Amino acid sequence: MESLRRFKADIFQALAHPTRIAIVEALRDRELQTGVLLDRLQIEQANLSQHLAILRARQVVVGRKAGNQVYYSLRDPVLTKVLDLLKQYFYAHLSHSRTMLSDLTKADRATKRARAR
Amino acid sequence: MESLRRFKADIFQALAHPTRIAIVEALRDRELQTGVLLDRLQIEQANLSQHLAILRARQVVVGRKAGNQVYYSLRDPVLTKVLDLLKQYFYAHLSHSRTMLSDLTKADRATKRARAR
DNA sequence: CACGAATATTCGAATTATCGAATATACTTA
DNA sequence: TAAGTATATTCGATAATTCGAATATTCGTG
Numbered sequence: 001m002e003s004l005r006r007f008k009a010d011i012f013q014a015l016a017h018p019t020r021i022a023i024v025e026a027l028r029d030r031e032l033q034t035g036v037l038l039d040r041l042q043i044e045q046a047n048l049s050q051h052l053a054i055l056r057a058r059q060v061v062v063g064r065k066a067g068n069q070v071y072y073s074l075r076d077p078v079l080t081k082v083l084d085l086l087k088q089y090f091y092a093h094l095s096h097s098r099t100m101l102s103d104l105t106k107a108d109r110a111t112k113r114a115r116a117r
Numbered sequence: 118m119e120s121l122r123r124f125k126a127d128i129f130q131a132l133a134h135p136t137r138i139a140i141v142e143a144l145r146d147r148e149l150q151t152g153v154l155l156d157r158l159q160i161e162q163a164n165l166s167q168h169l170a171i172l173r174a175r176q177v178v179v180g181r182k183a184g185n186q187v188y189y190s191l192r193d194p195v196l197t198k199v200l201d202l203l204k205q206y207f208y209a210h211l212s213h214s215r216t217m218l219s220d221l222t223k224a225d226r227a228t229k230r231a232r233a234r
Numbered sequence: 235c236a237c238g239a240a241t242a243t244t245c246g247a248a249t250t251a252t253c254g255a256a257t258a259t260a261c262t263t264a
Numbered sequence: 265t266a267a268g269t270a271t272a273t274t275c276g277a278t279a280a281t282t283c284g285a286a287t288a289t290t291c292g293t294g
Binding site: 017043044046047050051054065067068069 | 282286290291292
């Protein structure tokens, strides 16, 4: 079914960014205010808000307004399951993907160096 | 872990296109030659090859060369599980997302109309 | 109502993704 | 080795993402 595939592709795209994965992980088992997410993720406020807008648009996340702040939560824990599956997948294939692994850690070190400046 | 998040984001991005989802679904329980995929998907040969290159790069799919042709298969059935989870997710939330649904079916009809021309 | 705090939106620039057309490569068979 | 078939790569145009800076909105409090 074509619309189902489009739907899946949209969900995947919503999750296709490390920051948005970090958001979903942070909301794994409790709702959080935007401010708390901002503290954890250490990115620009506007940028976080943009990423949240993307997750909201795809209904990955829902926002609940309480006075001055917004509490976000996952709409469905199934996405947590998906992330868990991918974690297994990642570790299962580490040995088979030396190249990718070393690329990843290299990129990681580069990022840390960049952050240190 | 940051590199794990990057890894997940990369996998999601690999899957963030309806054509690539269709490829993964077609390979769900058997390997297939590129030619067969081409028949099923009804897209340009070059385009299919590009999408396969993306899936190969992310190791979602592996190609086995046999003479003149290439047989593709899924590297790990976990991705099939992920797609199944999303299917459940889709149907579970249909009633809660009338707007998205109607957008989807509208887009679907538009696509069919476009194809009919 | 003015002000501050929390969050969202808009804008413009840089990067990345997507597609079809053209071309290249690899293998098979005459 | 020439021709044919299957698949991959390159190129250039267009569209979509991403980011920070600036600005807007919304709400609570004095």
